[in-house]
Amino acid sequence: MKKILATLLMGAALSPLASVVSANTSKTVEQAVIVEKTDAEIIEKIFKGSYKFWQQSRNENGSYEDKLYFEHSTNRGSIANSGMGLVALAIGHEMGWEPEAEELALVSLRMLAGKGPGISVPRNPTNTYIHFFDTDNGDQIGEDWSPIDSAIMLSGALFIKRYFPENKEIAELVDELYETTDLTQYIADVEQGQIYLVQDNDGNMGKYKTKAFNEYMIVAAIAKQQAVDFDRGQQSKDAVAFWDKWYGTTENLPVAYYKDIPVLSEGDDWFTSMFNFVFNHYLLNDFSANEEFQQAAAKAAKADYRWFQDQTQIEGLQEYEWGTGAGHCPGGYCVDRIQIAEPDRPNMNEFMVVSPHIIAGFIPQFERAKDDLVALYRDESQSAVYQLPEGGTVLWRYSKDQPKWRASAIEGVDFSTMLFGLASLPENLGTEFFNQYNDYFNPKPADYKRPE
Secondary structure: OEOOOOOOOOOOOOOOOHHHOOOOOHHHHHHHHOOOOOHHHHHHHHHHHHHHHHHHHEEOOOOEEOEEEOOOOOOEEEHHHHHHHHHHHHHHHHOOOOOOHHHHHHHHHHHHOOOEOOEOOOEOOOOOEEEEEEOOOOOEEEEEEOHHHHHHHHHHHHHHHHHOOOOHHHHHHHHHHHHHOOOHHHEEEOOOOEEEOOEOOOOOEOOOEEEOOOOOHHHHHHHHHHHHHOOOOHHHHHHHHHHHHHOOOOOOOOEEEEOOEEEEOOEOOEOOOOHHHHHHHHHOHHHHOOHHHHHHHHHHHHHHHHHHHOOOOOOOOOOOOOOOOEEEEOOEEEEOOOOOOOOOOOHHHOOOEEOHHHHHHOOOOOOOHHHHHHHHHHOOOOOOEEEOOOOOEEEOOEEOOOOOOOOOEEEHHHHHHHHHHHHOOOOOOOHHHHHHHOOOOOOOOOOOOOOO
């Protein structure tokens, strides 16, 4: 079932050195990467590699693996990765790397709608999608019926619908997914700003809730529009009220301070992981085209960078090493945050993991981000440089606390902002690419024009 990439559509062949590089052999990585002489060549290489990641994570039935392992394959799919994969298809098509993107998107959308051959991803009685599923047949894995993963899937579906506006089947499938995947039901408490985190197999709400600000802004945004489009009684009223109170402006959102830098978070003494800012930026027009949220993202990037620079107890930490995100780590999977309670040993980033995909995600808001990615690639340790199983060079997480550790896999949802951030560079697609295609509910056709 796995798509075999005998010839990658991007036409970017690996150099002889790169073709023999092992994912865990830093010395040969170092030998391979010196081929690139200029910053532009480095950016181009990791941009293409970041798209190859999505080609290698995709299966012939339109599903996307939860993570791409370096040494073996997996049949664990992710509903959120289906959404991120659809956005990736739009990027690949716009760059000329994926001429069959329209048909590939249809295969994925049919699979999501339960109309693909041999696979149907399960939904519970309230039509919420399961987070993880078997990519061979769609069988559920675990019991995480997840509003945020369903929302990310819907975001990708709406993105590709706007990107291919003339395709009637895409529009019909996406409209069906949007109408039936009801996110208004997850608004838990308007006054407290709480959203339910999960349902069980029978569609009952769990006891756990999350509070603004975080990536559940995506859930709130889609729920708000569903409330406008479909009358669901009190649920619709709550969804609109929730959005107006918490996301119509940044004024009511909690702020945590790192020194003198205010950072939107879930409380005044708790920092959220930085992926929340970059996910929201690329998937929500209410974030990417809103000056308030753009300023908030810029402050978050500044705080993240400064926090890393302040960790003077970490030997050899360079100024281009930062990024508190989520993904593979020496402990398995970690969600890293700025830590202020114990500054001499930051247990919110226990292994001092650097997240290049967070740096890339902040490219639109933080001027030094692009140069820092190039510096990570040029760093003599080559800690951030990984070679994908079927070819392609990417930057991924590594630990300053355990420098010999190497990630055995790359989580697609977390890695997505590497591709998205590099795509937002003016020499590639620019920020307007996202502003046009994440404006899902704007009836006016997108007027995007690729930068020359």
